[in-house]
Amino acid sequence: MTDEANAEPGDDGAGWQPEPYVLPRIAAVNNLADALFGKGLSEEASEALARAAVQPEDMRRKLADVNNLRVQGGTLHIVETRLWSAAVVPHPANPREYGRRSYALGGASAALRILPVPESAPGNGPELQIRVPHPNDLTQRLDDAKERLVKENPLDDDIAAEGVLQPLMVVPMTVSYERAPNRPPTLLITADGSSRISSVHELLGYRPSLIAYDLANDLRKFRREINRWIRLVQKQGWASLSAAEQGKVRALTVPARVVVGFAPDTRAGVRFHTAVRNFIGLTHIRPPRPYSSAVESEAKGDAVLDSLAESTRSRHARITPQEKRWFAGVITEQEVIDEGFSPHQDVRAAEIIRTVLGGGTGTARRVNEGIRSLTAQQRPKREDRVDIAVELILRPVRTARNDVPPYVRPRRAVLQRAYRLPEIEELPADVLLEGAPDGGRSLEELRDAALKEAAEGLGAGGRLGLAQTELAVKATYYMVTADTMALQTEGSGAARAEDSRSAVGVLRAMLSRQRGVNQAYEVVRAGRLGRPLYEVAEDGTPICTADGQYRELTDALVRHTYNGEALTEAVAGLPAARARWATVTKSVDNLRQAVSVMESVPAYEGGDSLIKREGWDPPEIEKARRYLDKVSRTLADWADLYHVQNNDQGQGSEAMNILDM
Known part of the structure; x- marks a missing residue:
C-alpha cells in the first residue's frame, strides 16, 4: 500500500x-x-x-x-x-x-x-x-x-x-x-x-x-x-x-x-x-532584493503608528504613546492591564481597525502619510491600509505560531479580505462602544444594539449599522484565528462554485440576522474564554448534533446558514452518511488517544508505564477486542462493497482512501 x-x-x-x-x-x-x-x-x-x-x-x-x-x-x-x-x-x-x-x-x-x-x-x-x-x-x-x-x-x-x-x-x-x-x-x-x-x-x-x-x-x-x-x-x-x-x-x-x-x-x-x-x-x-509582503506591511505598520502618534501645529496626535506601544505589540500582557487597556485580543484588533481604517478621510490621510514616508507611494489604496492593520493585529498571533506558516498565511489572507468591509470606514474616530478603557457598553449591550439594528433591517441588502459592524470586526478575529477556521475566503477560480461570496458578503449576511448577531456574540464570548467555537440557534443557545455533541462552527456551516436557506440536519442520503462517518472517524481518533493516555500512566510517580510493566486484565482485553474486530469486519465489508460498486468507473482505488485507517 x-x-x-x-x-x-x-x-x-x-x-x-x-x-x-x-x-x-x-x-x-x-x-x-x-x-x-x-x-x-x-x-x-x-x-x-x-x-x-x-x-x-x-x-x-x-x-x-x-x-x-x-x-x-x-x-x-x-x-x-x-x-x-x-x-x-x-x-x-x-x-x-x-x-x-x-x-x-x-x-x-x-x-x-x-x-x-x-x-x-x-x-x-x-x-x-x-x-x-x-x-x-x-x-x-x-x-x-x-x-x-x-x-x-x-x-x-x-x-x-x-x-x-x-x-x-x-x-x-x-x-x-x-x-x-x-x-x-x-x-x-x-x-x-x-x-x-x-x-x-x-x-x-x-x-x-x-x-x-x-x-x-x-x-x-x-x-x-x-x-x-x-x-x-x-x-x-x-x-x-x-x-x-x-x-x-x-x-x-x-x-x-x-x-x-x-x-x-x-x-x-x-x-x-x-x-x-x-x-x-x-x-x-538582476532582480531587486524585495521584502516579503508581510515584512513590507510590518515596516509600513511601524511608519503608520509613528504618523498617528505625532502631533503637528495643525492637529493633535491621533493615538497616545501608550496606545502606539499596545498596537505595535511591544508591551507585555501585564503592562496592557496596568495601562488600562482591554486584555482581549479582539478589542485590540477592533481598536487597530478603527484607528487605521475608521474615521473617514481624515484618518486615511494620516495613515497614507505614514505609508509615503517609507515607500514614496503617492496614492496608497485602501487595501494597503487594510494589509497594514492586519499585520499589526497578527503580531501576537505570529509570535505564538511563527513556526507554523500554513497556520499564519491563510489567516492573514482572510483577515485582509474580511476587513475590507466598507462599513468599517464609518466606525467612530473616538472610542469603541465596548471594551474602552473609560467604560462603555458591555459585550451583552453591544449584542443588544446589534440585534436592534438587525431588527430595523440594517444589513439586509444594504450596509450594517455601527454596532453590527463592531461586532463583525470582533467576531471575525476569533472566527479566523481559531484552529478550525469558521471564516475563509471565496478562493480563486470559483465563479461557478455553490458559494463564491467574499468574506465581506458572508459577514454582512450573517450580521443582518438575529441568529447571526447571536452567533457573533457567542464567538466573541467563547474566543475570550479560549474555548472552541460552536454553532448557536436563533435564540443563541448551542446546537447539538445527533450524537449529543456541540456542533463545531466551520466556514461551510457559516456559509450554508447565512445564505438565505434554512439549515436542517440531513437525515438521509450521502450528506447524512458523511455526517455519521465524521462521527465514526472522530471516535476512532478518540480511542487512539485514550489508549495512548492509558499507556502513559506510570506505575508510580516518576516511574515507567504501568501497562508496559504489568499489562492488563486479559478478559477485559478480550471483550474490547471482540467489539473492535466486529467493527473492523463491518468497515471491511463496506470497503469491499464500495470497490465492487465503483470498479466499472475505475474509481475504486481512489475512493478507498477514505476507508483506509
Missing part, C-alpha cells in the same frame, strides 16, 4: 481549501479561442490557451482591458487568470541551467546537447517557436528539466499546503522538428516559474512530456484528467480527502500572467523572444 493510501483523511489540518472547481463548457472554451484569435494569436496558440483556462468567460472579459508590463525594449500585454496545471510545462531551455550546459563545440554528444533558445514565431504575435531535431529530444529535455528543478528548488511541500501563490508568466510556444512527421504541438511554457510548475507536476505525478505529447493533442483525455479530481472532491468532500489528495487538488490550477500581446518600442526594434529574455533577466539575474 502506498504512503498516499495510508494517509488519513485531512490529517494536515491546515492549508488553503480551494472552492470546488468545475469543468468549463466547450462553448465557453471555443468563444475564448475566437477572442484570442481576434487579438492576433495564431489558431494553435488560441486553442491551447482557451482549453487551459479555468474560467474562460472571465479570461475573455479581461481581454478587453489587458494589463501592460514594461520590459526593456517594449511592453508585454498580459491577462491574469488561472490555468489548469495539466496544460503548462516548464521552459525547455530554462536559463537557470546556464553553467551546467553541454555544448557541441566542447565535444558534447548529441544526447547531452542543449536545445536551441526559442525565437519569435513568424508574424507579430506574442508567441515563441523552438526547432528541435526530433520529438524525443524535447521529451527528454522537458522531463530532465523538471527532475532537476524539483531536486534543486523543491517547493512541493509549500504548494501542497497553499497552492501556487505567485502567478507564473505563461507564453505560447510552437515546436517544429528537423526530422519527424509528427504534427508540431503548441505548448504553454513558463517564461518565469519553471520551479513552481515543476513542483506542481511532481505533486500531481505528471511528466511534462505527457502534457506535451499526450494531453496537448487529445482534448477529451485532457478534460477527463481534470475531471477525475473534480469528481473526487464532489464524491468524497474536502474534509474526507487525505492530506496527499488535498495537496493534489490545491495544485490542480495555477495563477498565471498570460502574455496575449507585445508592443515593441519604436526605436528599439526588439523582437518578442528578446523581450521575454529581458523579462527573465530582470527577474532572476
Whole structure:
C-alpha cells in the first residue's frame, strides 16, 4: 500500500481549501479561442490557451482591458487568470541551467546537447517557436528539466499546503522538428516559474512530456484528467480527502500572467523572444532584493503608528504613546492591564481597525502619510491600509505560531479580505462602544444594539449599522484565528462554485440576522474564554448534533446558514452518511488517544508505564477486542462493497482512501 493510501483523511489540518472547481463548457472554451484569435494569436496558440483556462468567460472579459508590463525594449500585454496545471510545462531551455550546459563545440554528444533558445514565431504575435531535431529530444529535455528543478528548488511541500501563490508568466510556444512527421504541438511554457510548475507536476505525478505529447493533442483525455479530481472532491468532500489528495487538488490550477500581446518600442526594434529574455533577466539575474509582503506591511505598520502618534501645529496626535506601544505589540500582557487597556485580543484588533481604517478621510490621510514616508507611494489604496492593520493585529498571533506558516498565511489572507468591509470606514474616530478603557457598553449591550439594528433591517441588502459592524470586526478575529477556521475566503477560480461570496458578503449576511448577531456574540464570548467555537440557534443557545455533541462552527456551516436557506440536519442520503462517518472517524481518533493516555500512566510517580510493566486484565482485553474486530469486519465489508460498486468507473482505488485507517 502506498504512503498516499495510508494517509488519513485531512490529517494536515491546515492549508488553503480551494472552492470546488468545475469543468468549463466547450462553448465557453471555443468563444475564448475566437477572442484570442481576434487579438492576433495564431489558431494553435488560441486553442491551447482557451482549453487551459479555468474560467474562460472571465479570461475573455479581461481581454478587453489587458494589463501592460514594461520590459526593456517594449511592453508585454498580459491577462491574469488561472490555468489548469495539466496544460503548462516548464521552459525547455530554462536559463537557470546556464553553467551546467553541454555544448557541441566542447565535444558534447548529441544526447547531452542543449536545445536551441526559442525565437519569435513568424508574424507579430506574442508567441515563441523552438526547432528541435526530433520529438524525443524535447521529451527528454522537458522531463530532465523538471527532475532537476524539483531536486534543486523543491517547493512541493509549500504548494501542497497553499497552492501556487505567485502567478507564473505563461507564453505560447510552437515546436517544429528537423526530422519527424509528427504534427508540431503548441505548448504553454513558463517564461518565469519553471520551479513552481515543476513542483506542481511532481505533486500531481505528471511528466511534462505527457502534457506535451499526450494531453496537448487529445482534448477529451485532457478534460477527463481534470475531471477525475473534480469528481473526487464532489464524491468524497474536502474534509474526507487525505492530506496527499488535498495537496493534489490545491495544485490542480495555477495563477498565471498570460502574455496575449507585445508592443515593441519604436526605436528599439526588439523582437518578442528578446523581450521575454529581458523579462527573465530582470527577474532572476538582476532582480531587486524585495521584502516579503508581510515584512513590507510590518515596516509600513511601524511608519503608520509613528504618523498617528505625532502631533503637528495643525492637529493633535491621533493615538497616545501608550496606545502606539499596545498596537505595535511591544508591551507585555501585564503592562496592557496596568495601562488600562482591554486584555482581549479582539478589542485590540477592533481598536487597530478603527484607528487605521475608521474615521473617514481624515484618518486615511494620516495613515497614507505614514505609508509615503517609507515607500514614496503617492496614492496608497485602501487595501494597503487594510494589509497594514492586519499585520499589526497578527503580531501576537505570529509570535505564538511563527513556526507554523500554513497556520499564519491563510489567516492573514482572510483577515485582509474580511476587513475590507466598507462599513468599517464609518466606525467612530473616538472610542469603541465596548471594551474602552473609560467604560462603555458591555459585550451583552453591544449584542443588544446589534440585534436592534438587525431588527430595523440594517444589513439586509444594504450596509450594517455601527454596532453590527463592531461586532463583525470582533467576531471575525476569533472566527479566523481559531484552529478550525469558521471564516475563509471565496478562493480563486470559483465563479461557478455553490458559494463564491467574499468574506465581506458572508459577514454582512450573517450580521443582518438575529441568529447571526447571536452567533457573533457567542464567538466573541467563547474566543475570550479560549474555548472552541460552536454553532448557536436563533435564540443563541448551542446546537447539538445527533450524537449529543456541540456542533463545531466551520466556514461551510457559516456559509450554508447565512445564505438565505434554512439549515436542517440531513437525515438521509450521502450528506447524512458523511455526517455519521465524521462521527465514526472522530471516535476512532478518540480511542487512539485514550489508549495512548492509558499507556502513559506510570506505575508510580516518576516511574515507567504501568501497562508496559504489568499489562492488563486479559478478559477485559478480550471483550474490547471482540467489539473492535466486529467493527473492523463491518468497515471491511463496506470497503469491499464500495470497490465492487465503483470498479466499472475505475474509481475504486481512489475512493478507498477514505476507508483506509
